[in-house]
Amino acid sequence: MRVCMYEVLYMPDVPNSAAINEAVEIAKKYETPETVKFINGILGSFARQECPQD
Numbered sequence: 001m002r003v004c005m006y007e008v009l010y011m012p013d014v015p016n017s018a019a020i021n022e023a024v025e026i027a028k029k030y031e032t033p034e035t036v037k038f039i040n041g042i043l044g045s046f047a048r049q050e051c052p053q054d
Helices: 002-010 016-030 033-050
Strands: none
Touching: 002 016, 002 033, 016 033
8 A cells, every 4th residue: 555655646657546456456465355445445535635647
């Protein structure tokens, strides 16, 4: 999640949707489906609030 947040804040060349998708795909390997949904929601909200670009 931290890497995604960094990309959203400090790497404008990376689309928010791509950064979030990468984090979600990694989470799918290690977390339960409920946790993956939670992570997706948190990162989506963060991206919309901090840096709306997509």
